[in-house]
Amino acid sequence: MDTDKHIIFRLKEQIFAVHVQQIVSIERALSLTKIPRTPDFLKGVTEMRGMMTPIIDLRERLDLGAVEITDQTRTLVVQVDEMQIGMIVDQATEVKDIPTASIKPAPKLAGEIKDTFLLGVATVNEELILLLDLEQIIHFTERNQLQDMIEEIDGSGNL
Template identity: 55%
Template sequence: MDEMTKYIIFKLQNQSFGVDVQQIISIERIQEITEVPRTSEFIKGVTHIRGETTPVVDLRERLLMEQKDYTDSSRILVVQIKDMQIGLIVDAATEVKDINQELIKPAPSYVGGVKDTFVSGVANLEDGLLIILDLETIINLEETNELQEVID
């Protein structure tokens, strides 16, 4: 029997990425972000989302992609990583899609300019390659501690 999983599909630099919809709390428009001094470059600061102080990470910068200004289509994916609510800034959130697990293959060492450490797999879909991100590896232990300090 085909096992389907729902993914939120989003764009970074014209490349499609996906994360399991169960890891997403909400998708928000870009809002005011308060900078926090002496944090990693990719940590843009904090904002209040649904009554909770939420650290915000620029996913482009985290994945070492070229930076660009935020637009009207830029979004904050509010996700749960290691018992922490974190906002991930993406270029656009495009759709929710059911993907057959049989279509997802192991990632090559570099795919779409992203290290395989961050990638749980790739799916070759009719509209192009989809890179499935592993959110648990996007933020390492040291960075998790840094994000926790930003909240506290």
């Protein structure tokens, strides 16, 4: 049976997954530089492995309210196209093999999550796991805005 490894994480009561190949690292609290005139879900940027990395609050991005920072809070650093992005999540719990056959198309409405953000849903051990589509999390226009912002910061070394 074909399986793919995914990082499992929580936002509120919901369980999400991202393919491990998209994960660069999982970090604890990071020091961020706030950026004026950016969407609320963009919490700031930080330098990571020599790259300016925008950090977003994934709960806010998905309209689930803001992440409450606790000892369990993690930042999943992911690669989306040529960009490195950090996503703040409530908790990163485990790496799980998800059988390819168990992944179904996302329903039109998966709770409060827009189906455009989902690659699909899987049921593993009777738990419903929402598989995120990272390309959709950062819309094209926002991606350009983030890219411009990073170039501005990299070019000048400051805001």
